[in-house]
Amino acid sequence: MHTPTTQHRTTCCYCGVGCGILVNQDANGRLTVEGDPQHPSNRGLLCSKGMNLHYTVMDSSDRLLYPQMRLNRSMPMQRVGWDAALERTAAVFRTLIQKYGPDAVAFYVSGQCLTEEYYLVSKLIKGFIGSNNIDTNSRLCMSSAVVGYKLTLGEDAVPVCYDDIESADLFVVAGANPAWCHPILWRRIEAHKAANPHVRIVCIDPRRTDTARSADLHLPIRPGTDIVLNNAIGRVLIEQGWVDHDFITSHTDGFAAYATQVMQRTVADAADLCGIEPAQIEQVARWIGQSTGFLSLWTMGLNQSVVGVNKNLSLISLHLITGRIGTPGNGPFSLTGQPNAMGGREVGGLANSLPAHREVTNAAHRAEMEAFWQSPVKIAPKPGLTATELFDALHDGRVKAVWIINTNPLVSMPDVNRAEEALRKARFVVVQDVSNRADTVPLADVVLPAAAWLEKEGTMTNAERRVTYLPKVIDAPGEALPDVEIIWRFAQKMGFGSQFNYATAADVYDEYARSTAGTNVDVTGISHALLRDRRSIQWPYSAAARAVTESVDDADTGAVGTPRLFTDRQFYTPNRRAQLQAVLDENTSEPTDPDFPLVLTTGRVRDQWHTMTKTGRVAKLMQHVPQPFLHIHPADAQVRGIREGQLVQVRSRRGEVRVNAQLSDDLRPGLCFLPMHWGKQPGNSTLNRANNLTSSLVDPRSKEPDFKFAAVEVVPY
Ligand code: SF4
Secondary structure (H helix, E strand, O other), X not given: OOOOEEEEEEEOOOOOOOOEEEEEEEOOOOEEEEEOOOOOOOOOOOOHHXXXXXXXXXXXXXXXXXXXXXXXXXXXXXXXXXXXXXXXXXXXXXXXXXXXXXXXXXXXXXXXXXXXXXXXXXXXXXXXXXXXXXXXXXXXXXXXXXXXXXXXXXXXXOOOOHHHHHHOOEEEEEOOOHHHHOHXXXXXXXXXXXXXXXXXXXXEOOEOOHHHHOOOEEEOOOOOOXXXXXXXXXXXXXXXXXXXXXXXXHHEEOHHHHHHHHOOOOHHHHHHHHOOOHHHHHHHHHHHHHOOOEEEEEOHHHHOOXXXXXXXHHHHHHHHHHOOOOOOOXXXXXXXXXXXXXXXXXXXOOOOEEOOOEEOOOHHHHHHHHHHHOOOOOOOOOOOOOHHHHHHHHHHOOOOEEEEEOOOHHHHOOOHHHHHHHHHHOOEEEEXXXXXXXXXXXXXXXXXEEOOOOOOOEEEEOOOOEEEEEOOOOOOOOOOEOHHHHHHXXXXXXXXXXXXXXXXXXXXXXXXXXXXXXXXXXXXXXXXXXXXXXOEEXXXXXXXXXXXXXXXXXXXXXXXXXXXXXXXXXXXXXXXOEEOOOOOOOOOOOOOOOOOOEEEEEEOOOOOOOOOOOHHHOHHHHOOOOOOEEEEOHHHHHHOOOOOOOEEEEEEOOOEEEEEEEEOOOEOOOEEEEEOOOOOOOOOOOOOOHHHOOOOOEOOXXXXXXXXXXXXXEEEO
């Protein structure tokens, strides 16, 4: 019998594409999902993960339902009430802060958090506890791009929008596999190319991924040589006169130093280092020179590197010397990995930042936020501990207590065995999560059950600065609470009640929006109520801009806000000029040697998300790749006596992994690949964890780990 359905508009909570989803709820409460044809980010399409998203909330078998705590780690967890859990946590935090100072405690949060949640944790620790010890797993994902944008454009601001795709005729995809990791965006690019055969795609990746297969030119460069390649392309552009001298003169600084740097190495030398042909470098430069719309897209292959910032700078420079920014179809476009990594950056979720991209090192910014928050303490002028620094500090005892929200660092941190030791050594661990599958739960002193997607309301910002509202559709199971409410209840237990006296997440968003007034991230025109009406808005969108837009009936187009930045060629730097950066092309990853002669890179598979606490529960998604594996080149396998499907041991200077080998010539000889998703559960083995092997080296400026380059050896097991 047909039952009436209620339809709700929301957003996918997996990747940074930020697809709009229609959730249909029948009279029996059953849920189905479909793509929202009105949402400008996906126009009705969903990938396999999005299409199966409702299963993650309909199956509550792994949900954390009640607060739990124990007085020491040898005791079993006991179910307690919210007041007891939060009062004990507040008492422990207060004691540690009084005894050791505010930097004895820390929060580690997630690009899965909604903007309101991020904002409130940042406000609590920076403005009220007096420490900047909050960092996010976005540090492992986007922080090199953040620094790259700030150094060149003056702010962490993605200059382009998805609509630029249809205006571009050249896509340079570097260190990314959007065909698997940002599928809906990639389908839009493929559709554009199918309709316009002159459109070209270049893919720069040591692996022949699905993205590389659909490219006109695949450059399988040696791992770590991205800067060599980008600088060589820059050299050819300059030598051939394919640069925009008017733009360089009028809108940039630093060209002379940049040109001097890229001339240091010949194209032939660069090609040799990269393991490709000089003609291929010249080909890319020629295509950039001939294009009318040049978009570069990148993710972890550039960001997750010990020289990640320099990789970003070398790529962004190609846009600045050619003036390919701020016009339709032109610009650098970092593809955000997580659904709300961007929102977290906006509200100060990184250890070095404050709301609206303010910096903790800037005295004026600190004073603005102290006044805005009516802080009882001074905001600390020193950046807090970044993700890997935080686990180091837990390991050596400088940080005593950590509160982990919606992230699973015992799978996702580099050199994860050491991270696990660190968490075992911590004096007090709070885990706030949706699922008991998070590997952190067994090490917690207090476990707080959080509401999941559809069970709470708030906002997220996707990769093109598009803010979308997510409504509460269903009740959370058991006693799980929205994360934002957990934090404001805790702040009240800490004695900060008057400044954490919210009734709804909308109140929190309104406060954050007021803090952005007059900044480059001005969202004073955005509210939950407006987002419910308009679906989504791209920042900046000030109250003044809203007053103008209100007179235009564009509610169904999604064309609200600011799609493209720098259209006036005025950048966010103090002198309004973009800053070209000359960068050395060396890679400082750990060296290979006879004991560890292969390079390991890690990454995603198509149907899994991060540490599988959600996608790992969906049978349909497990069918694509049911088990972890090692991709190794047949030549490397042969000299080691490794056969297809054989169990192998992969070992590095830090640990080992045991998985079955898959021989593949889709990667360069000397390179092997492990998916990053598998952790301790299911199966109670840590020998699946790719991060047993990865290096804890980080980029010195972004502090992003070197996930894409670890020296390893592989042997039959
Ligand atoms: Fe969700 Fe990303 Fe897939 Fe869109 S592309 S449905 S946002 S996982």
